[in-house]
Amino acid sequence: MRKNQKKSFYQVLALLVPFLTLINPPYLSLLGVGPRWAELWLLPWALYQGPIAGMFAGFCLGMMGDAINLGINTQLPALMLLGYFWGCLGQKKEYIDKPFSLGLFALFGSFLSGLLVWFQEIVFGNINDFVLFNKWAFQTILAGSVMTGFLAPFLCQLCIRTFFQRNSRN
């Protein structure tokens, strides 16, 4: 496959993100919270396509996510921020194909996006703040980011090897 074909195939794969979010497979969830599939797709894309493409992809994923999620909060700013941040990180080539660093990026990224969602819930939600500072919010953020960090070394490295790195044969 040529490089551009691979790239567009990976773009089509982004359509899987809302479906996987809706399916929310119970065997891949911790305390009922599944991995953040948007972050898992975004990480390889942003690392190899740079900050601007990463930011735009974060915007698209955020729009899709907000379409399927109820509630006032939005993942869009978090995903755009992560796309930009990971795109900048991707320019340092020594980090980006090591599974451990992929897991670490995904872990901290989804923790950050969870924090932003929680922050929106506190600021814009119509419930008193005292109630929201309970351990449920911490549990949800932690469970989501742990699952994302757990899957990222496998999935993201697979995606990078398949779609972004040149095969040794050609």
Add this chain to the structure above:
Amino acid sequence: MFFRWIYQKRFWSLLGLTLGLVLVRFSKGAVLVDSFAVISRPFWPGTAQREWIVNGIDTEQKIRLDLLEKDNQRLRRLLDLKVTSADDVTSAAVISRRSRDFWQQLVLNKGSTNGISSGDVVLGPGGLLGFIETVTPTTSKVRLLTAPGTNLAVWIEQKKVHGVLTGIGTHRPQLNFLEKTPQAKAGDVISTSPASTVLPPNLPVGVIQYVNLKNLPSPYALVQLTASPEAIDWVQIRKGL
């Protein structure tokens, strides 16, 4: 001579029979009925008959419930209260379930083409699950009662205590009482408020698990919902008011 029959064997056997019958008579048929029980044992009503009877009881209770609901509706109409009928109920399957995330929602397989609109009430086995919030042509999204920020007017029927049930994200939503000293205690059953202009009245919601009366000026309680969204595959959608 005169008592010659005393010496006859036949007399004694007849006497024994008579006494035996007298005993049976005054014991209300002790031996007789017991022996009948032993003999008729193979023909006793088995589980099948038991099921018929249970079915009969179920049917009777359904009929009674139906009659009472009709009666209730008639009375509510007399009092000019909001009326819903049980006829406009749609069954739907749960096609996506996320009940423990920041976004606590279900996706159902019926949408606006099936006459679902936002604000409809979603009931599962056990009671109220949530409301329809958004509708697409073939699907609809349910906001669960546990989702943060969901508000619902409820009351405790026996004690006439009113409150607002607020989802706080955890399994157990919080019930904020409207009075300073509510007479509520753990174990009370809560249902949707009859004064609500949004929801059908008296739908079962949950059971109070814990009451904190010390949290003045707004005492609260935690409520265990009777319908659990984790285990429910089919729900009923009822028209809102």
